[in-house]
Amino acid sequence: MKIGVFEFCIDKSVDPAMIAKRAEELGFDSFWVPEHAVIPIKTSSPYPASDDGKIPDEYGRITDPFVSLARASAVTKTIELGTGICLIPERNPLELAKEVATLDHFSGGRFIFGIGAGWLREETEIMGGDFDHRWGQTKDAVLAMKELWTQEEAEYHGKYYDFPAVRSFPKPARKPHPPIYMGGSSKYVFKRVVEWGDGWMPVLASVEYIKEGRQRLNELAEQAGRDPKEIAVLAFGFPGKFRTGDEIKELESAGVDHATIWLQQSEGGEDAVLAELESLAQSVL
Numbered sequence: 456m457k458i459g460v461f462e463f464c465i466d467k468s469v470d471p472a473m474i475a476k477r478a479e480e481l482g483f484d485s486f487w488v489p490e491h492a493v494i495p496i497k498t499s500s501p502y503p504a505s506d507d508g509k510i511p512d513e514y515g516r517i518t519d520p521f522v523s524l525a526r527a528s529a530v531t532k533t534i535e536l537g538t539g540i541c542l543i544p545e546r547n548p549l550e551l552a553k554e555v556a557t558l559d560h561f562s563g564g565r566f567i568f569g570i571g572a573g574w575l576r577e578e579t580e581i582m583g584g585d586f587d588h589r590w591g592q593t594k595d596a597v598l599a600m601k602e603l604w605t606q607e608e609a610e611y612h613g614k615y616y617d618f619p620a621v622r623s624f625p626k627p628a629r630k631p632h633p634p635i636y637m638g639g640s641s642k643y644v645f646k647r648v649v650e651w652g653d654g655w656m657p658v659l660a661s662v663e664y665i666k667e668g669r670q671r672l673n674e675l676a677e678q679a680g681r682d683p684k685e686i687a688v689l690a691f692g693f694p695g696k697f698r699t700g701d702e703i704k705e706l707e708s709a710g711v712d713h714a715t716i717w718l719q720q721s722e723g724g725e726d727a728v729l730a731e732l733e734s735l736a737q738s739v740l
Contacts, residue, residue, distance in 0.1 A: 457713040458703065458739055459485030460732065461539055461692070464523045465516035468721045469728045475527035477729060479534040481736040485567065486527055487539035487715050490520045495577040503574055504659060504693060510575075521554045528562040537567035539691060539715065540638045540656065544572055544584030548596040548616055549623065552603040556627045564628035569656055569689075570597070571638035585615070590647065597635060597651055604632040636689055640664070649675040654687035654712075662709050665690055669710030689713040703739050 460478050464471050475486040494515035501508030524536045536558070543551075559566040572589035573579045579586040592615045599611040603623040610620040627633055636654035637647055645668065648655045655672060657665050665688065673683040690697065690711045697703060697714050706714050716735055720727040 456703065456707045456711060457484035457535075459483055459487055459535070459537070459713065459715045460735070461487040461489075461715045461717045462721045463513065463717065464488040464518045464520075464721070465513050466518060467513075467516065468518075469725055470526065471518075471523045472526040472530045473725060474718070474721065474728060474732070475534055475536070476530045477732055479531045481732055482740050483534065483732075483736070485535040485537055485713070485715065486524075486531075487537040487569070488520045488523045489517055489539055490541050491515070491517045491575070491578065492542070492545055492582055493578055494575070495581060498575065498577045500574065500576045521558055524558055524566070525561070528558065528565070531565075532563075533565075535565045535567050536562060537636075538569045540569040540571035542573045542579070542582075542584075543570050543593040543596050544579055544586070544589045545582035546596070548599045549603065549618065549621075551596070552600040553623060555600070555633060556604060556623075556625050559627040559629055559633050560625040562628070564633075566627070566629070566633040567636060568633045569636045569638065590643070591615075594647070594651060601632060634687070636687065638691070644668075645671045645675055648672060648686060649679050649681060653685070654689055656689045656691050658691045659693060660690070662705050665706070665711060666709035687712040689715065692716050694719055697739070698735065699738055 460483050462471055462474050478486055491514050502510040520538045527536055572593045576586045585592050595613040595615040599616045602609040602611050604627050608620045634653040636656045637652045638656045669688050672686050676683040676686055688711050690706050692715050694717050697716050720731040
């Protein structure tokens with residue numbers, strides 16, 4: 456099973472290039488960063504990972520994921536680089552397709568496209584997304600990007616995005632395109648993954664739920680004529696999760712292919728985060 460690390464990369468964090476380089480040296484398989492373009496000052500949307508629903512202040516300080524991963528790419532050779540997650544309804548798919556392809560091109564095919572539709576209504580709407588139909592908009596964008604990544608002359612005519620034949624280069628190094636892993640835990644996520652994705656990224660999910668999800672993905676894949684082995688499950692760890700060898704073994708037995716560990720010392724300075732990486736490597740690798 457692959458094991459990666461996630462840096463909640465903000466303006467006060469340790470340079471992602473340094474973390475990714477050391478993670479690669481220690482034997483970790485992937486490096487991940489988040490995305491939130493803006494956090495509205497006033498919002499009624501509850502933060503899903505806290506009891507009081509309050510959005511942590513650092514969410515308004517997140518750096519751009521593609522710039523952060525580009526820094527990591529420049530100093531590494533083998534570690535995979537992922538968005539955890541990219542908020543698709545908030546982006547123009549023509550521009551986003553080029554960012555993804557460029558990063559994958561220069562990294563030698565190491566990008567994993569972790570995507571989601573978002574939970575913060577006010578942010579999505581400020582950025583131009585249709586929050587109430589955000590997964591429909593996300594599907595439209597992904598299908599448009601697949602055309603841009605795979606066709607010499609690409610055109611797309613959908614509900615949200617419609618453009619005539621265009622040229623868009625570079626093409627991704629990984630063919631036909633970087634794997635698309637979807638976040639989410641709704642009852643519809645498994646069908647979406649099988650129809651137009653390559654993997655599932657459960658967050659804040661129990662091992663039992665992940666195991667059930669893996670079984671559901673296998674069933675739907677077989678019904679759709681897809682090889683279940685082509686669809687990955689990546690368990691996305693929140694603070695305190697998946698930090699021991701026993702937890703990793705439990706995930707593997709549940710059918711997980713890839714797990715990420717949230718670095719808790721990324722704001723504590725280089726010495727602190729390097730020590731955390733060393734400790735994690737000894738525990739889980």
